[in-house]
Amino acid sequence: MAKTDNQPMQDDELDLFFEAARQDVAAPxxxxxAAIMADAQAHMPVVDPLPAPKAQTKGVFASIWSAIGGLPAAASLATATVAGVWIGFTQPVQLETLSGGLVLAGDYVTTDTSYALEDLAPGYLGTTLFAEDEG
Amino acid sequence: MNMALDAYEGASDEALLVLYGNGDPMAAQLLTHRLAPRVLGFATRLLGGDRAEAEDVTQEAMLRLWKQAASWRSGEAQVSTWLYRVVSNLCTDRLRKRRTVDLDAAGDPEDGQPSAVENMMDVDRATALQDALNRLPDRQKVAVTLRHIEGATNPEIAQILGISVEAVESLTARGKRALAKDLAGRREELGYGED
Structure with missing residues (x-):
């Protein structure tokens, strides 16, 4: 049966028109x-480049100062030096007391108590010592 | 250069726009190749087939995209959706300005303008549909074009037109009914007179 002009088109008929329109796209x-790309170039956001490294202007002493760690390192070094001088000038009685004269022998020994090796390590000379005691 | 373009091929439109915003001209090139043909096709339909004016709109819409790149808010809208909205507004403004001009005359294809469609029947169908679209109210024309030719979803169209999804459904349904009625009058002319 022929379709008359009075009957609206059905969806499947209309789809043929939409399909034809989808294909009817002329390329730019x-x-x-070129005009679009020129606009893109002209309006491309400018990104700040990374700041360039500063030129080396430090002197030799400044470089050494920096290399050893600056002020904190110098403070530590000074503290260690002062401590060394103090240890050298004062006689470390406590150290001698603890070590029984083993660490700093000779002129530096000021303690009245002195220990022989076998006092500290009775087994060091063998078992004869114990045998004598028992005998 | 082509290898670099290939490397960007899988990137989304939004990713490319961010790259362009970071000063990458290659991203702009790929975006142009992707989006300009779609924008041009959409603008041409909305402007009743006026190719020269559609090219102006396309360039203007793309220019607005480039200007937007630096302040693009990620995840807020798809780049294509945003562009369709810009094109829709630009075309609506131009159509309002030329209301006094005969729209049928504006829809005539330019002399020497080759059609992309090879099959003559498809050429006739595309032309008849364009004529019928030109007779629709602007918003119906935009909604039907986006839905049935550009392939946009109803939520996307709602975003483009700034209306609810229900309003989009109503617009497209009324637009399709009007097209079906209009085109039915050209059955004989288009060779649809008999089953």
């Missing part, structure tokens, strides 16, 4: 593409 001309 080269001139248009």
């Amino acid at each position: 001309t080269d001139a248009l593409m």
Whole structure:
């Protein structure tokens, strides 16, 4: 049966028109593409580059000062030096007391108590010592 | 250069726009190749087939995209959706300005403008549909074009037009009914007179 002009088109008929329209797309001309790209170049956001490293202007002493760690390192070094001088000038009685004269022998020994090796390590000379005691 | 373009091929439109915003011209090139044909096709339909004016709109819409790149808010809208909204507004403004001009005359294809469709029947169908679209109210034309030719979803169209999804459904349904009625009058002319 022939369809009359009075009958609205059905969806499947209409889809043929939409499909034809989807295919009816002319490509943009080269001139248009070039104009769009020119706009893109002209309006491309400017990104700040990373700051350039500063030129080396430090002197030799400043470089050494920096290399050893600056002020904190110098403070530590000074503290260690003062401590060394103090240990050298004062006689470390406590150290001798604890070590029984083993660490700093000779002129530096000021304690009244002195220990022989076997006092500290009775087994060091063998078992004869114990045998004598028992005997 | 082509290898670099290939490397960007899988990137989303939004990712490319961010790259462009970071000063990458290659991203702009790929975005142009992706989006300009779609924008041009959409603008041409909304402007009743006026290719020259559609090219102006396309360039203007893309220019607005480039300017937007630095302040693009990620995840807020798809780049294509944003562009369709810009094109829709630009075309609506131009159509309002030329209301006094005969729209049928504006829809005539330019002399020497080759059609992309090879099959003559498809050419006739595309032309007939364009004529019928030109007779629809602007918003119906935009909604039907986006839904049935550009392939946009109803939520996307709602975003583009700034209306609810229900309003989009109503617009497209009324637009389709009007097209079906209009095109039915050209059955004989288009060779649809008999089953």
